[in-house]
Amino acid sequence: MKKMKKVAAAVLASTMVLSLAACQGSGAKTETTAQGKTEAGSGETGKTAETPGTGGKTKISITFRDGGSDALKNWFEHAYETYDKKDSIELDIAPITASEGDYFAKVALALQSADTAPDIVCEDTFQLPSDVAAGYLTDLSGYLKDYKEWNDGTYYGPLVDGVTYSDGSVYGIPYCTDTRGLWYNKDIFKAAGLDKEWQPKTWQEILDTCKVIKEKCPDVVPFWCNSGVASGEATSMQTYEMLLYGTGEQLLDENDKWIASSENILKSLNFINTIYKDGYGPSLSKVLNGEAGNIASREYLPGGKLAISLDGYWMTGNYKETGSAPWPEYKDKLGIAAMPTSEGQKPGSITMSGGWALSIPQLSDQKDASMDFIKHCMSYDIYLDTIIAQGNIATRTDIAADPTYASQPFMEKCTGFLSGAFYRPRNSQYSTVTTHIQTMVESVVSGTSPEDAMAQYKSDVTNSVGADNTVTK
């Protein structure tokens, strides 16, 4: 017995020592890779990053969100394969697998330390102002002086504005944009006896259509919009802001104050409330799920279980041969209608537009090399391939004119939505306010009255941005 105890003690003690040693080992490892960001190329170690080409390769790490599609990874890999500086540069593809909200938190944490900051980071343009204000990103203006396509108007003007901070400096190269609308399954419309070419003129017409579908096709979910906290920004932008901006109101008033409470907020929430109260929406367990967006676009809509989905153009990326849910007939079975304004008032229909950009963290030690690689990623041929694979709208006007790109189903119509599109506030507080919007929408969906939800939103927003930055209408 005593001997057993001794043995046990010895085993425990050695485990402890080993685990401590392991901790130290991994710690030391991260330090070396981070400090030098250098990988021994031909057996020589200890070369620093500043001396590329003398045996060590310069290492560029690139971070993006892995949302279950390989499109971004393929883009960077393909770009690297065709890169003429491949011999002196090594690419470290380091995706973050996380929900949207967690992605921004992880990136913000990573950008705070030179040990963890990547050299290129994919930033959603709504998060950009906040990260710039925090000093996390590099001002690219200097690097852009000799970037021909940037200066000759190849990039769309509003998207250039989207990555330009209030001081006029540029903090990212936009690589995709999007528009939103009402996608509908024509087979279901036919079965419900509705016209296959559908364009509602008011919110009421959407509800009326839902009613017909519910009566004629009781097994089908009539309407799906992102509604939960777990869907993150999709809930704010694809659902709430598409509604709110359709009432004629925006998130900020003309004096750049956050509107915390108004008739139009209530009107938008009431629309969402009606969808769920009248049984036009999906079950809560589906729509409040973190996978909600994918369930709708990859499973329900192509499977004939969903009639109308309020979603973005990128959704069609799923249906391509290379996509996550190939749907060969999507060109004919799917329809797109513009989202109408609340009562059909001018301009008749609306869309929100956003997008993502490639940025260089402030703490990157390979800014020149990174910028060069970004330019290569955005070069015509490579960018054309990826933007088609991503199923997104291009940020370069010359790509927009490319026949392969322009002939994609729905492309013309969705690009057409861009003129007159609204963009989210370029305000560093947006990234916090948007989370309060998501909470507000989810609480309406799960049974809180729109009035109470708005009251909570008001208190949350006031709390976050300060009472003097909010107004009540």
Next chain:
Amino acid sequence: MNKKSSRLFAEARKSVLILPSMVLLLIFFVTPILLTVYYSFTNLALSGENAKQLKFIGLSNYVSMFKDRTVRISIVNTLVFLLGSLIGQQVLGFLIALNMRNRNRIFRGIVGPVFLAGWIMPEVVVALCCSTFFGDEGTLNQIFSFFHLPTVEFLFAIPMATVILANIWHGTAFSMMNFQSALDGVPADIEEAAKVDGAGPFQTMLRIILPCIKNTIATNTMLNTLSTLGVFGLIYMMTGGGPGTKTLTLPIFMYRQAFISQQLGYGTAISMILLVIGIVLSVFYTRVMRKD
């Protein structure tokens, strides 16, 4: 003289031996706590202007916390979750331990590990198991539909009860083991004597067994309280605090504020409530124990 110096030497040796653990505690336990207290008085943020310059903002996080309705909701949710888990885990754990008493080794050998399985599983696995069990097309609903019963969206219709059940499943074995060893310590002769004096099984339980294991009940309650207050992964994975705020407990609300809304300072202020609840309850339990 000699005696004195040898005692001094012994003391010194003790201090030297204890020093490493004290230093470790100081670095990894005391410092973070003090930092948390400090940060709760600042505007610390994950991103935005506030991330650039840390400012001392006095009590303003606390002031907005007391105005925040969601804080109140999550305190209530936390207490409901705590109470439900405590009662469930302890009553169930006690009953299992009692029934396993005086059974043969084979019975104990089979039943014990079955309950232990829920406890040794990592929280994430428990959450996954329970999500698939209580899910819309999960095991439980499959069983329901097999018997032609209506299916229930457990995670949405009764979310709080569902996460409490999951936590009970996860934690019962711990109480069971505590009670098992306590029951083994109840002297058999007292029970025997009670029986001879004509006490029924109910009376024996109330007058003999329960008083004997009173201290175990109190310790067990305290340990369970502290571990239940900190439950995050289980709820976060099963419901994410939703739908709405129905399972929003303090740890989840804190996480949302700190990392999703990127207001770290406010998040740490919320964590202070958790700390206070933990301290108050611990003091309460130790007082109750000391009384005897």
